[in-house]
Amino acid sequence: MALTETRPMQARAWIRRQSRWSVYEVLFWLAALLPFYFMPTYLTLASQVAIAALFALSVDLILGYAGIITLGHAMFFGLGAYCAGLITKAGWGEPLTGLLIAGAFAALVGWIMSFIIVRVRHLALLMITLGLGLLTAELANSMRWLTGGTDGLQGVDVWPIFGRYDFDLWGYTAYAYALVVLFLGVLLARRLVNSSFGLSLRGVRENLNRMPAIGSPYRRHLQTIYTISAGMAGVAGALLTQTTETVSLDTLSFQRSADVVVMLILGGTGRLYGGILGAIIFMVARDQLSDMNPQYWYFWIGILLVVVVLAMPGGILGGLARLVGKRGA
Amino acid sequence: MSEPVALRTEGLCKRFGSLEVARDISLTLPLGARHALIGPNGAGKTTLVNLITGQLRPDSGRIVLDGTDVTRFSTAARVKAGLARTFQINSLFPDLSPIEAVTLAVCERAGTAGQFWRSLSAHGDSIDEAYAILSRLGLGDVATRRTRTLAYGQQRLLEIALALATRPKVLLLDEPAAGVPKGESAELFRVIAELPKDISVLFIEHDMGIVFSFASRIVVLVSGGVLLEAEPEVIRTDPRVREVYLGHGAHG
Numbered sequence: 001m002a003l004t005e006t007r008p009m010q011a012r013a014w015i016r017r018q019s020r021w022s023v024y025e026v027l028f029w030l031a032a033l034l035p036f037y038f039m040p041t042y043l044t045l046a047s048q049v050a051i052a053a054l055f056a057l058s059v060d061l062i063l064g065y066a067g068i069i070t071l072g073h074a075m076f077f078g079l080g081a082y083c084a085g086l087i088t089k090a091g092w093g094e095p096l097t098g099l100l101i102a103g104a105f106a107a108l109v110g111w112i113m114s115f116i117i118v119r120v121r122h123l124a125l126l127m128i129t130l131g132l133g134l135l136t137a138e139l140a141n142s143m144r145w146l147t148g149g150t151d152g153l154q155g156v157d158v159w160p161i162f163g164r165y166d167f168d169l170w171g172y173t174a175y176a177y178a179l180v181v182l183f184l185g186v187l188l189a190r191r192l193v194n195s196s197f198g199l200s201l202r203g204v205r206e207n208l209n210r211m212p213a214i215g216s217p218y219r220r221h222l223q224t225i226y227t228i229s230a231g232m233a234g235v236a237g238a239l240l241t242q243t244t245e246t247v248s249l250d251t252l253s254f255q256r257s258a259d260v261v262v263m264l265i266l267g268g269t270g271r272l273y274g275g276i277l278g279a280i281i282f283m284v285a286r287d288q289l290s291d292m293n294p295q296y297w298y299f300w301i302g303i304l305l306v307v308v309v310l311a312m313p314g315g316i317l318g319g320l321a322r323l324v325g326k327r328g329a
Numbered sequence: 330m331s332e333p334v335a336l337r338t339e340g341l342c343k344r345f346g347s348l349e350v351a352r353d354i355s356l357t358l359p360l361g362a363r364h365a366l367i368g369p370n371g372a373g374k375t376t377l378v379n380l381i382t383g384q385l386r387p388d389s390g391r392i393v394l395d396g397t398d399v400t401r402f403s404t405a406a407r408v409k410a411g412l413a414r415t416f417q418i419n420s421l422f423p424d425l426s427p428i429e430a431v432t433l434a435v436c437e438r439a440g441t442a443g444q445f446w447r448s449l450s451a452h453g454d455s456i457d458e459a460y461a462i463l464s465r466l467g468l469g470d471v472a473t474r475r476t477r478t479l480a481y482g483q484q485r486l487l488e489i490a491l492a493l494a495t496r497p498k499v500l501l502l503d504e505p506a507a508g509v510p511k512g513e514s515a516e517l518f519r520v521i522a523e524l525p526k527d528i529s530v531l532f533i534e535h536d537m538g539i540v541f542s543f544a545s546r547i548v549v550l551v552s553g554g555v556l557l558e559a560e561p562e563v564i565r566t567d568p569r570v571r572e573v574y575l576g577h578g579a580h581g
Contacts, residue, residue: 007469011428011460014473016450196436196452197445199425203433206422213382213420214434215408215495221443228445 019194028273032179036172043171049283050178051239054185056263056275058232063261064270065193066225067205068117071126071257072133073233076106078252080234082140084241085153093159095242099181102238103231110230114223130254137252152248156241167243174243181239182276185232189272192228201225205270262301266308268315277317333360334393335529336412336499341380341390343553350376351387352554358499362529365544367537369573372550374533375417378501382414383407395498409438411498415488417507417533423477427468427487430476431459434494462490466520482513486520493524500524502532506539518543541565549573 035046055077062068083102092098113132120128140147147153160166165173192198203211204218211218241247250256259282260275267278282301289297312319336358343351350373358364366374379385381392383404392400399407422430435455436442450456463472466486471479476487485505492500505521506514518539524530534540540547540561547564549556551573557564564570 007464008457008460011472012450012453012456014426014428015432015456019448019450191448192445194449195445195447196433196442196449196455199429199433199449200437200442202425203422203430206424207420210416210420210422210491212404213408213414213416214437214491215405216433216437216442217405224443224445 019190025273028276029183035175040170040172043175045283045287047171047174047178047243048240049280050175050182051236051243052260052263052283053276053279054178054182054239055233055236055260056267056279057182057185057189057272058229058236059260059264060269060272060275061189061192061229061232062226063264064274065198065205066201066222067208068222068226069122069126070129071254071261072129072131072136073229073260074252074254074256075129075133075136076110076230076233077237077240077256077260078136078140078249079109080106080237081241081247081251082147082153082237083234084238085156085247086146088156088158089153093157095158095161095177098158098242099235099238102241103235106234106237107227107231110234111223111227113230114226117226118219118222130257133252133254133257137249137254140252141249147247147249150249152246154246156245156247158242158245167245171243178239178243181235185235186272186276188232192225193272197221197224262305264315266305266316268312268317268319268321271315271317271321274315274317278315281316334358335360335362335395336381336531337393338381339391339393341377341387341392343376343380343385343387349553351380352552354380354390354550354553354555356531356548356555356558358529358531360529361526362531362546363544364531364546364548365540366531366533366548366550367535367540368550368556371552373553374550375503376553377550378414378503378533381501382412408495408497411496412501413492413495413497413499414501415492415503415505417503419484419488421476421484421487421491424475426473426475427463427479427490428456428459428472430487431462431490431494432456434491435459435462438495459494462493465523466490466493467516482509482517485509485517489520497528499529499531502530504533504535506534506536511536514539 035043059070059073062070080102083105084098087098087101116128117125141149158167161173161177167173200216200221204221237251240251263278263282264275266281267276268274285301286297289300308316334357338354338356341351341354354377368374376385380387383402391398394407394410394412397410399410402410432455433442435458436452439455441452460472463469466489468483468486468490471483476484489505502521506517509517514536522543544561546558547561548558549564549570556573557567557570
């Protein structure tokens, strides 16, 4: 009898355990500080990695958790990037508010797009995200007066963070800034996927058809996550603008949309850290391999992608988790 | 005969091209009813459930739930209005645990499933309610296992648990014991028999023994139309029912 009394508490405790910080997460964030001390010449690369990781995290929220496939997410990355750049050209160079405005702008556009996005699935969804992405890139290309076209947006001037920390040549500030924003992004994403909302997204991914039968307004859920994801991608784009003080058309390119999906698939979808791990592998590989041969480095990424998809369906992180046996039945 | 009505259909019609799958179906399910829907394969039983729950739109006719015309409601809106169903073929969330799946259904009903800023463990009441439903159905011990690892009979029970989490006034059970071995289906119907009396139940079932012991009234559906609606004793002896249903290959 006493046993049955405690059972509901066990159910609660089990649910709480699902969202606990693991020791691997803590180790990861400690390791993220290492470049400051041991690899100061790679700090610029490290900040690029953190930005790519935030972008990959935003895609993981829709692709990994809600099952919305996309080949056009660079659209929001680029919109955030241009928005952050244009704000400084308009005379407001304060980075934190710039980041928020750029993120809010990308989220707004994402929210408008979401009305179309949640109505289609599978191949149609892929084509629509691709189409909207290409459309935005061409629009930016043709609006030379605003975006600078193929020359990129020149004369971006970002003020020091808190009026104190200027973006230095070595990238100390850039990496610290990008890392903190990435950390906040992960905190947000963690809370999100461990909420009742995150549970309903998993429900959509697991069995879309059952959702209406339990009374779920699942399209509204999908719109919410798409909007949040667009905002996060916009923040990542704005980070790139602020840390490099320039914006080029390739922030909106199809290549960037495709790369981020490759990062996510490499690392593993639906795990939050999969995209981050994928970004690290992808960016470091690009840095090292293009030193060896700038033209053909995609060859190696292609091989890696094929091997990972064939041998580790859950991505590298999924494979590692299976090794550790954490998710064993 | 002015007992309160939980669900009423009026002249439901549906056709796919030249195939008439529902022909002028008018049914009344009183409050607290335990009615069975029987008929040979292809009679349109599941189609009728799909029409009532909104997976299909009727060409004509009305569906009235607890005094509200829900004919134009979406499936989710009908669930909110108190109309839940289970599926003949399991339609579950394979990688969620039962406690997660039922908590999800409870949160959706409570309207808290959109709260992305609150941790799931902060919805303690919903978790408790989900657990209470699961343990009432004998699933308390497997509440934290992944659904795909549950025994088939347990998955059938989870179908019912998900429907109950929406706090239905009317519950449509589409062959709840489909595929369950004969010995275990008795356990399933024990659960169904113990459902609160204020839930009105319409169930589809092929096992005549179960139908005759659980249903207070039986609707016989043949090629999209109602052949007869009556008490079990009448159905049992009716020559037309014998001919179209019990005649060819009745179970057991």
